[in-house]
Amino acid sequence: MSAEDLVPPVIELAAVHRTYPGPPEVTALHPTNLTVRRGDYLVVVGPSGSGKSTLLNLLGLLDRPTGGSYRLDGVDVSGLPERDRTALRGGRIGFVFQAFHLLPHRTALENVMLAQIYNGTPRSARRAAARAALSQVGLDHRTHALPTTLSGGERQRVAVARALVTAPALLLCDEPTGNLDSTTARRLLELFDSLHAAGLTIVMITHSAEVARRAQRIVTISDGMLREGGRAEPAPAGAPT
Amino acid sequence: MRWRRDRRVPERSTLGVRDLAAEATAGILQRPARSLLTTLGTVLGVGAFVAVLGLTSTAAGQISSHFDALKQTTVTVTDVGDGRERDKDAPAPVAFPGDADQRVTALNGAVGAGVFWPVSLSKPVIGASVAVTARSSGNAGDLPVYAASAGLFGAIEPTVRVGRVFDRFHDRRGERVAVLGAAAAARLGISQLHAQPAVFINGAAFTVVGIIDDAERLPELLLGIIVPRGTAERMYRPPDPTISPAQMVIRTRLGAAQLIARQAALALRPDRPDLLQATPPADPHQLSDSVSGELTGLFLTLAAICLVIGAVGITNTTLVAVLERVGEIGLRRSLGARPRHIAAQFLTESTVLGTVGGLTGTALGVGVVLTVALVRDWTAVLDPATVLPAPLIGSVVGMLAGLYPALRAATTEPLEALRR
Incomplete structure (x- = not known):
């Protein structure tokens, strides 16, 4: 048994697959085995339509696999009712989306506090936790700014703070640098590096070679087949990294 | 810094009443102009309802007072012969x-x-x-x-x-x-x-x-x-x-x-009492009831039509809001909101809008009755049994109108919502 085996897994996929009923029936993810241990920084790379989003949605409990077994943080979630899956999603997973998904009429602080509404955080503890999360992503000076007054990088940092405020077991990121310029993207990736260094488990989907290079571990997905290793496609000319 | 995860994961996601109220209020206030227009139908419906009942009871009061002054104190006895x-x-x-x-x-x-x-x-x-x-x-x-x-x-x-x-x-x-x-x-x-x-x-x-x-x-x-x-x-x-x-x-x-x-x-x-026939005055209550009954029936129908229009308005705008806020719905679902939480939020928003419309409409209706009474030099008659429950009509209309949009919002797949 290696030292790595002693670290408990956060994600354990065993023969998980996803088929969308047709016609025509489409297998977006073939039977897949994947283990992500606590503190891992995993990047999933692959071309468009390869099944990246399907995998992320399954991992994020936003979708149910057609078959196979999925254990999240030690809990077998495959057969859980939707009510329990929702609670796990709110309590153990943090999401960062490419499109930020911030509420435009609420301040950065209020957007971060939104994540605490559904997971039972006492109202008295929310503000301090949200401020701490914003401080963690370097935005303690922008707590009362509306998203419309923030730069793209700042918006994504607010989204990261919102994902972190519930202290999740897993941070799932879907193309987090997709809408950012290269400089801003690099700063955001440095933030992810620091979070990883602090012990946070991160699974990220990206096209970006630079993002993939920063990761501790890369898996490639192609036509719904997952394989360990590989390298990211070079980004199209002019596209943000 | 070391990442420390909170292991106190709730068994189920929750949404407290205060949080629900705060989220619904924020949802309404983020588009104040639209919210105002949404309540308009309820304002008109409830306002018409209160004004109609108030004006008919006020007018009936004037009929009564007129009869009280003259006719109600006059009896005519006629010699009808044998x-x-x-x-x-x-x-x-x-x-x-x-x-x-x-x-x-x-x-x-x-x-x-x-x-x-x-x-x-x-x-x-x-x-x-x-x-x-x-x-x-x-x-x-x-x-x-x-x-x-x-x-x-x-x-x-x-x-x-x-x-x-x-x-x-x-x-x-x-x-x-x-x-x-x-x-x-x-x-x-x-x-x-x-x-x-x-x-x-x-x-x-x-x-x-x-x-x-x-x-x-x-x-x-x-x-x-x-x-x-x-x-x-x-x-x-x-x-x-x-x-x-x-x-x-x-x-x-x-x-x-x-x-x-x-x-x-x-x-x-x-x-020979049969030689004489006494004619009492018309019963003012019967008369005013018959006058006001016809008017009330007519105008209440109009008020009901206004309320239906108001309800359709709320349904439409809430439905549009659901479609517009589908990204927000997806986000909330990803943050742990259950479908019932989403439904409760949209239902609360429409109910609050209906209640605000009901309150405003009641105030408007009372204002109309008072203005007419002042202009005509009448005594305004407002039955508390009519005025006090009027805002509730707005609440019920808002709640019923919000049912379908809330159901649509609740059944929105988070996956679909986040992709838009």
């Missing part, structure tokens, strides 16, 4: 006994009573001078002549412009005196009494003792010459009950009219 055929030249005597006024005023609730009837004259010649003939220009033969008991003036309370009215003494003795109505006096050219003017009716002189000016209960008297009943009975034929029957006017205390109407015939003619 129905038997009689000789044209010898009609039945007047059914009202000689002491009719005293009999009726003795009843509890009667203030004054008097008998009168139009005197039937064949080819009347009436003038202010003995020289007036049937063909002369001064003949006012078309002026009606009324026989009246002295109590009639106490019953109808006329305004005496000049002189006085005749009394029981004149009546009992059959004195040839007359009281002129203001219009009749003008026609005869009599305005002052210091010269002791007389009116000549078919050559018989009647000393004018007074001129009356105002008689709301019996305005036709202002057009005629009024002579004592005793005098008329001695000089002229009794009236024909089928053509111009004798009548009694009774002034009652407020609220006693119905009772007096039931008792009068028996008090006047205990032997």
Whole structure:
């Protein structure tokens, strides 16, 4: 048994697959085995339509696999009712989306506090936790700014703070640098590096070679087949990294 | 820094009442103009509802007060005769006994009573001078002549412009005196009494003792010459009950009219109450109810239509909001919101909008009723049983209107929502 085996897994996929009923029936993810241990920084790379989003949605409990077994943080979630899956999603997973998904009429602080509404955080503890999360992503000076007054990088940092405020077991990121310029993207990736260094488990989907290079571990997905290793496609000319 | 995860994962996701209220309020306030327009239908519907009920009850109140002032204190008793055929030249005597006024005023609730009837004259010649003939220009033969008991003036309370009215003494003795109505006096050219003017009716002189000016209960008297009943009975034929029957006017205390109407015939003619028919005034409540009932039914239908339009408006705008905020719905689901939390938020938003519309509409309706009452110099009548629950109508409309959009929002797949 290696030292790595002693670290408990956060994600354990065993023969998980996803088929969308047709016609025509489409297998977006073939039977897949994947283990992500606590503190891992995993990047999933692959071309468009390869099944990246399907995998992320399954991992994020936003979708149910057609078959196979999925254990999240030690809990077998495959057969859980939707009510329990929702609670796990709110309590153990943090999401960062490419499109930020911030509420435009609420301040950065209020957007971060939104994540605490559904997971039972006492109202008295929310503000301090949200401020701490914003401080963690370097935005303690922008707590009362509306998203419309923030730069793209700042918006994504607010989204990261919102994902972190519930202290999740897993941070799932879907193309987090997709809408950012290269400089801003690099700063955001440095933030992810620091979070990883602090012990946070991160699974990220990206096209970006630079993002993939920063990761501790890369898996490639192609036509719904997952394989360990590989390298990211070079980004199209002019596209943000 | 070391990442420390909180292992206190809740068994299920929750949404407290305060959080629900705060989220719903924020949802409403983030688009204030749209929210305002959304409530408009409910404002109009509830406003119309309150205004209609308030105005009809206010108008009904005015009808009641009018009747209370005059009609509600007046009872008319008519000599209907016994129905038997009689000789044209010898009609039945007047059914009202000689002491009719005293009999009726003795009843509890009667203030004054008097008998009168139009005197039937064949080819009347009436003038202010003995020289007036049937063909002369001064003949006012078309002026009606009324026989009246002295109590009639106490019953109808006329305004005496000049002189006085005749009394029981004149009546009992059959004195040839007359009281002129203001219009009749003008026609005869009599305005002052210091010269002791007389009116000549078919050559018989009647000393004018007074001129009356105002008689709301019996305005036709202002057009005629009024002579004592005793005098008329001695000089002229009794009236024909089928053509111009004798009548009694009774002034009652407020609220006693119905009772007096039931008792009068028996008090006047205990032997033959069937000869007399008492007519009570219309029941003000029945009248106002019938008037307001028709109006209320009509306008309440309009108010209901407004409410339906308001509900459709809320449904539409909430549905549009659901479609617009589908990304927010997806985000909330990803943050742990259950479908019921999403439904509760949108349902609360639409219910709050309906309640705000209901409150505003109620205030508006009350304002309309007060304004109309002020302009028309009426007393505003607002039933608390109508006004107080009115905002709830808005709440119910808002809640019902929000049901379908809330269901749509709740069944939105987070995956789909986040992709948009």
